[in-house]
Amino acid sequence: MNEPIRIGSLYPGRIQPNSLAQAKPTGTAKPKDAKFEEMLQNRLLHFSNHAVKRLEQRGIQLHPEQLHQIESAIDNAAAKGAKDSLILLKDMALIVNVHNRTVVTAMDGNSMKDNVFTQIDSAIIIS
Numbered sequence: 001m002n003e004p005i006r007i008g009s010l011y012p013g014r015i016q017p018n019s020l021a022q023a024k025p026t027g028t029a030k031p032k033d034a035k036f037e038e039m040l041q042n043r044l045l046h047f048s049n050h051a052v053k054r055l056e057q058r059g060i061q062l063h064p065e066q067l068h069q070i071e072s073a074i075d076n077a078a079a080k081g082a083k084d085s086l087i088l089l090k091d092m093a094l095i096v097n098v099h100n101r102t103v104v105t106a107m108d109g110n111s112m113k114d115n116v117f118t119q120i121d122s123a124i125i126i127s
Contacts, residue, residue, distance in 0.1 A: 044101060045067060045070060045071050045074070045101055045102075045103065046100065046101055046102040046103070047102065047103045048102055048103065048104050048105075050104065050105055051094075051102075051103040051104055051105050051106050054105050054106045054107070055106050058106065058107065058108040058111060059108070060092055060106055060108055066089060069089065069126050070087060070089065070094065070096070070103075070126075071101075073085070073087050073096075073124040073126055074087075074096060074098055074101055076124065077096075077098045077122055077124060078098050078099075080122065082098045082121055082122040083097070083098055083099060083121050084096070084097055084098065084104075084119055084120045084121055084122075085098055085120060085121070085122045085123065085124055086117050086120045086122070086123040086124070087123075087124045087126065088123065088124070088125045088126065089126045090126075091108060091109035092106060092107060092108055092109065092112075093106070093107045093111075093112050093117070094106050094107075095117070095120060
């Protein structure tokens with residue numbers, strides 16, 4: 001009576017002891033859906049928390065056409081093998097992690113003056 005209760009001992013005909021270990025999790029997403037979501041994630045532009053704070057602090061507003069230009073610049077940088085890029089767009093500068101498609105920080109024209117940009121391997125100038 002002091003034996004431990006094991007899976008399958010209460011209802012021996014219904015659950016096999018090893019069946020739970022062999023069970024694979026089932027998700028609602030199909031492999032086709034997963035590929036689409038991965039493709040969508042690769043096309044999006046992300047902003048780090050730090051970048052969002054800098055955009056707000058410096059009053060920088062990005063318009064849809066500028067976002068499209070930034071995405072195109074990231075595509076070009078990725079095609080050249082860039083990892084971390086400086087994107088100069090009119091009177092602002094963005095540091096972007098190309099692999100993650102994430103804007104790491106942002107500066108306006110005044111913040112760029114007399115500034116040294118480090119830890120970048122490429123620069124893209126958008127006119």
